Amino acid sequence: MTDVCFYFQVHQPYRLRKYTLFDIGKKKDYFDEKKNKEIMRKVARKCYKPANKVIQHLLETHNDFKAAYSITGTAIEQFEEYAPEVLDSFRELVATGKVELLNETYYHSLSSLYDPDEFKEQVKQHGKAMKREFGQKPKVFRNTELIYNNELGRAVHKLGFKGILTEGWDAVLGWKSPNHVYKAKGSPIKLLMKNYKLSDDIAFRFGNKQWEGYPLTADKFASWVAPIQGDTVNLFMDYETFGEHQWKDTGIFNFLKQLPSALSSRGIKFHTPSELLKHKPKDEIDVPNTISWADMERDTSAWVGNKMQQSAARQIFNIKRKVMKSKDRDLKQAWNRLTTSDHLYYMCTKWFSDGDVHKYFNPYDSPYDCFINVQNVLQDMKNRIGLKISKR
Secondary structure (H helix, E strand, O other), X not given: OOOEEEEEEEOOOOOEOOOOHHHOOOOOOOEOHHHHHHHHHHHHHXXXXXXXXXXXXXXXXXXXXXXXXXXXXXXXXXXXXXXXXXXXXXHHHHHOOOEEEOEOOOOOEOHHHHOHHHHHHHXXXXXXXXXXXXXXXXXXXXXXXXXXXXXXXXXHHHOOOOEEEEEOOHHHHOOOOOOOEEEEOOOOOXXXXXXXXXXXXXXXXXXXXXXXXXXXXXXXXXXXXXXXXXXXEEEEEEHHHEOOOEOHHHOHHHHHHHHHHXXXXXXXXXXXXXXXXXXXXXXXXXXXXXXXXXXXXXXXXXXXXXXXXXXXXXXXXXXXXXXXXXXXXXXXXXXXXXXXXXXXXXXXXXXXXXXXXXXXXXXXOOHHHHHHHHHHHHHHHHHHHOOOOOOO
C-alpha cells in the first residue's frame, strides 16, 4: 500500500480570432476577446467553481487531504479579466496550507524545445506570478504537457528545482513501476512519474459506458489503489476533467467528494509533490528522447508532428529577437501569447485513435484553417518588425 499525490493542471489559452489575409496591415487585435471571455465563463461555471468548492470542502473535512496545482499565467490573466471570483477561490485553497503550487512556463509554451533562454524567462515569470498571486514559491517543476528529457532535467535543476513531474510511460520505465521516486540521468533532480493508467481512468474513461471499469465508484477506485506498493501513486490530470471533460451528470463531482474517504478507509493518505522529495530514489531513469503525456505515442507529435506545426513553431520563435527589440508593448504581449502550445495543437492532423481528442478541443474547422490563421498573424507581425519570414 502507498499514498496518493493529486496534481491538477489549470490552463486556458488566449484564442486567436479569425484573422484573414485582408486584415494584414490593418488590424492589430489578434485575439478573440469575446470567445475567450465566453469560454472562460463557461468553464468557470462548469468546472472551476464547483470543483474548487469540492476541494475546499475536502481540505476542511479531511485532515490529511492535500492537492497540487499548476496554474498557467494565461489562465491567471483571464481569471483576473473575466472571472476574478475563480482566482479568489484558488487563493482560498492555497491559504489552507494544504495546497502546493508548481512552477511551469508562464505561457504554457514549447520554449523548452526551441529556445532555452525564453524557457528560463517564462519559468522565472511564472514563479514570480505564483509568489505575487498566492504568496507561494514553488519547489517542484512541471513542464508544458509534462514534456521531459534528460537535457531538460539538467536545465530545470540548474534553475533551482529539486523535482520535476513527467509521464510514467512504459517505453521509458520498462519493467519499473511509476509508483516510485526516481533520479534523472545526468542530474540529481528527482522524477515524479504519473501513473497514467489510474489517472486516465478518471480523466478519460470515467464517463465511458463501454469501458469495462464503468461505472467507476470511489470505493472501486480505492480498491485498485490499495494493493499498490511503492512511494506514491501519482494521479496527474487536467482540472477540466471535473465538469468540463467529464460532465456533472456523469457523477464526477460525487466521485471526487467520496474518494478521500474511500482511500482513508484503506489507510491511504495524501501528500504533495514536494513531500515526495524526501524519498530516496528507487533507481535512475534515462530519457534521451523527449516524452510528454499526450496521445498514444507520448511524444511531441501532437504539437510539432507535421510540417505545418514545425513551420509555425520555427517562425514563432525565430521572430522573438526582433519582436523584443521593438518598442511595441502590444506586439510583445501578442508574441508571448502566440507561444502557447495550443495554437500548434490545433494544427494536429493525427486522426486515428487520438482523433476524437484533437477534434474535440479544436476551435477551427480544420487544422489547415488554423495554420492559415496563424500564418496571417505572423505575416502581420513580420510587417510590424520589418522581417521576412519563410513559410517553408
